[in-house]
Amino acid sequence: xxxxxxxxxxxxxxxxxxxxxxxxxxxxxxxxxxxxxxxxxxxxxxxxxxxxxxxxxxxxxxxxxxxxxxxxxxxxxxxxxxxxxxxxxxxxxxxxxxxxxxxxxxxxxxxxxxxxxxxxxxxxxxxxxxxxxxxxxxxxxxxxxxxxxxxxxxxxxxxxxxxxxxxxxxxxxxxxxxxxxxxxxxxxxxxxxxxxxxxxxxxxxxxxxxxxxxxxxxxxxxxxxxxxxxxxxxxxxxxxxxxxxxxxxxxxxxxxxxxxxxxxxxxxxxxxxxxxxxxxxxxxxxxxxxxxxxxxxxxxxxxxxxxxxxxxxxxxxxxxxxxxxxxxxxxxxxxxxxxxxxxxxxxxxxxxxxxxxxxxxxxxxxxxxxxxxxxxxxxxxxxxxxxxxxxxxxxxxxxxxxxxxxxxxxxxxxxxxxxxxxxxxxxxxxxxxxxxxxxxxxxxxxxxxxxxxxxxxxxxxxxxxx
Numbered sequence: 001x002x003x004x005x006x007x008x009x010x011x012x013x014x015x016x017x018x019x020x021x022x023x024x025x026x027x028x029x030x031x032x033x034x035x036x037x038x039x040x041x042x043x044x045x046x047x048x049x050x051x052x053x054x055x056x057x058x059x060x061x062x063x064x065x066x067x068x069x070x071x072x073x074x075x076x077x078x079x080x081x082x083x084x085x086x087x088x089x090x091x092x093x094x095x096x097x098x099x100x101x102x103x104x105x106x107x108x109x110x111x112x113x114x115x116x117x118x119x120x121x122x123x124x125x126x127x128x129x130x131x132x133x134x135x136x137x138x139x140x141x142x143x144x145x146x147x148x149x150x151x152x153x154x155x156x157x158x159x160x161x162x163x164x165x166x167x168x169x170x171x172x173x174x175x176x177x178x179x180x181x182x183x184x185x186x187x188x189x190x191x192x193x194x195x196x197x198x199x200x201x202x203x204x205x206x207x208x209x210x211x212x213x214x215x216x217x218x219x220x221x222x223x224x225x226x227x228x229x230x231x232x233x234x235x236x237x238x239x240x241x242x243x244x245x246x247x248x249x250x251x252x253x254x255x256x257x258x259x260x261x262x263x264x265x266x267x268x269x270x271x272x273x274x275x276x277x278x279x280x281x282x283x284x285x286x287x288x289x290x291x292x293x294x295x296x297x298x299x300x301x302x303x304x305x306x307x308x309x310x311x312x313x314x315x316x317x318x319x320x321x322x323x324x325x326x327x328x329x330x331x332x333x334x335x336x337x338x339x340x341x342x343x344x345x346x347x348x349x350x351x352x353x354x355x356x357x358x359x360x361x362x363x364x365x366x367x368x369x370x371x372x373x374x375x376x377x378x379x380x381x382x383x384x385x386x387x388x389x390x391x392x393x394x395x396x397x398x399x400x401x402x403x404x405x406x407x408x409x410x411x412x413x414x415x416x417x418x419x420x421x422x423x424x425x426x427x428x429x430x431x432x433x434x435x436x437x438x439x440x441x442x443x444x445x446x447x448x449x450x451x452x453x454x455x456x457x458x459x460x461x462x463x464x465x466x
Contacts, residue, residue, distance in 0.1 A: 048116050055103050055120040057095035061151050062179050064089070064203045064227045064258075069315075069344055069368060071453030072412065080412040085319060085346070085372035086260075086286070093153060096124045119148040125171075128155040133167045140174035149175040154183040165189065179203065190214060205229040208261070208270050215251045226255050231262040232270040251277045258284040264291075272301040275308060284315040286346075291322045298328055303338070310338035317346035319372045327351055332395075336363045346370040346410070349378075349392050362400040369396055370410045376417050379430035393437055398444045407441060408449045415450050431456075 058073070072080065073091040075098075106117035122145045127133060140146035152175060154168055168184050169192065180203040199221050204211060208230045215222035256279050263270055271287070285305075289296070296302060316339055328334075332354055336342065345366050347354060350373045356362045371392065379389055396407045417427055435457060438448040450456055 044112065044116075047112070051106055051113070051116045051120065054106065055099055055117065057092075057099055059092040059095050061092075061096075061124050062202050062226075063092045064180060064182075064205075064229065072415075072451045074452055077412050077415050077452070080416075082413040082416060083373055083375070083411050085348075085370075085410040093124075093126060097126065118145060122146070122148040124151045124153075125149055125175075126153045126155070127171070133171070137167060137170045137174060140171065146171075146174035147177055149178055151180040152178055152182070154181075169193075173197065176200075181205075185210075190218070200224060202226045203228070207231055208273055212249060212251070212273060215253075216249050219252070222251050222253050224255060225253055227258040227260075228256065229260040229262075232264040249276060253277060253279045254281070256282055258282075258286075260286040260288070262288040262290065269301075271305060275301070275304055279309060280312065282309050282312050284317075285309065285313055286315075286317040287319070289318075289320045292320055297331055303334065306335055306338035310335075310340075312341065313339045314341055315344040315346075316342055317370070317372070318351075319346070319348045320351055322350075327353060327355075330355060330357055333357050333362060336366075339363075340365075342366050344368045344370065346372055347392070348372045349374040349389055352388055354392055354395060356395055356400050359399075361402060362395075364401075365403055366401050367403045368406040368408060369401070369404065370408045372410050374409045375411055375413045376427045376430040376434065377413070379433045380427055396441070396446070398446070404446050406447055406449055406453075408451065408453065410451050412451050414456065415452060418456075 073095065076091045076094050079094070100121075103117055103121045107114045107121055109117075122140075125136070127136065140149070152171060154164075164184075169189060172178060172181065172189070173194075176197075177200055179200055181201070182203075182205065185206060186201075186204070199218060201221055201224060204214070204221070204225055205228070206214070211228065211230050215225075259274075259279070259282060261271065261274075316335065318335075332347070333356055336345075342363060343365060345363075345368075347369065349371050374389060374392075393407075396404065398404060417431075434448070438456060441448045447455060
């Protein structure tokens, strides 16, 4: 069986277990080795399906930003940032790291298993040791196994040097079907890609200006993208060698479903660049401000984003790294009115003050609300953040959100606190306060959850955290 053979189980094909049993019961049957039994008595297509299941994880290879609808993997909690509120993004790579020994072991069973397991072994490459990059590139090039690679993660540290650029370029050229590239500024690398290179990217992570330049120069990239993570820059970059940046360029993203934008300076000016983009199927929009400027939430550019793309959104997230206390009145109502199909909403507990128009439904279809930057330690200070948290939780009710089923505190800090007995003593007031709110929500059929997607005070939490 060749490496390019169809690994799916043919429909309607069944193994004759009766004939197998009769043959094994023959008194003079000749003993056969395990590899012979493997290939002679069980269809290879069945073993191919088994190998696929044995090498699978709960995350897809191309997952880049897991939404608030997905819970964290408990194994990743000790390694997560205390205030990581983007969802279990790192779990994708951690799951691949944990399954790698299984993939490697399967390739060593016999020749048939090597053919079956090799595509799974090379589908995700995590390059964190520069000493063996050259060997990896040569292996991918000489064997042709790079055609199985769909994701490459480069861990370069803080700086990219010339030798790293050369090895990354050589690696990607050996992987013509790569879909996700992480840990490297792919936009700058595209300036030296040969014109014959075929792009099949489903994910792009770069600056807003460079994404604009790339997608104009290479419209086939924009046509295939499903997710983008873009960030603004502290200072205006020098013009790219790709093309001159045009702020009025109309770019088509026919498959884009998730867009994350991190804004540093020139915030709404950068945000306004996407107003000329066409994203008819955009479902998730995540906006992160590093530091808010005065009246950023009041400007027409900001609200124009929701007027243009809000109709298709099912997930909306707005976060601010540094505390901000100047939200306009009924600001949340304004956003929700422009997004009628929302199912999930993430709001930042460090923003003040969230308010809703009294006595009316804020949104009829939202069933999950995630709270970013919401910590147990903050709940222990009733005069400051505790008061803020209480005002936020008062908005989470069936009057405003009649379909609300889950209120999920996204920060892993809540789970990490329960894993540290001494810290629990220091934050006992906050734990009691959250327990009171948990009981309050339960009366209305709404569950208060942590980032694992479970109740704070159930035995399941403590089992999964140990």
